[in-house]
Amino acid sequence: MKKEAITTVRIMGMEIKVVPNKRIAVERFAAGEYNQTQCEIAIATDMAPSLQGEVLVHEIIEAVNARLDIDMPHDKLTALASGLYAVICDNPKTMLAIMGGKPIVGVPDNE
Numbered sequence: 001m002k003k004e005a006i007t008t009v010r011i012m013g014m015e016i017k018v019v020p021n022k023r024i025a026v027e028r029f030a031a032g033e034y035n036q037t038q039c040e041i042a043i044a045t046d047m048a049p050s051l052q053g054e055v056l057v058h059e060i061i062e063a064v065n066a067r068l069d070i071d072m073p074h075d076k077l078t079a080l081a082s083g084l085y086a087v088i089c090d091n092p093k094t095m096l097a098i099m100g101g102k103p104i105v106g107v108p109d110n111e
């Protein structure tokens, strides 16, 4: 079965295109790039899929940072993205529960 590539990501009501880019790694030494004006996230194509996932999380946080005008320093943003990516990967069932609006905690027995 062929794996479908991600083509868009919805970020706080904005439909952001996710596009492969062969040149950003070479031209700008970047693995990814968020372009607010073009509503686009470019991901370098010469990376392992797992790295592309981490870069996508980074660029999503870049978009939230810009959208909410948080002005988070890039080193903090990078650390946050790495940590969040690790949590997402380590907890697929929890992520599905969050996405599905399912209860995260049960009702205690004594209630």
Ligand SMILES: [Zn+2]
Residues within 6 Å of the ligand: 058, 062, 074
């Ligand atoms: Zn960045």
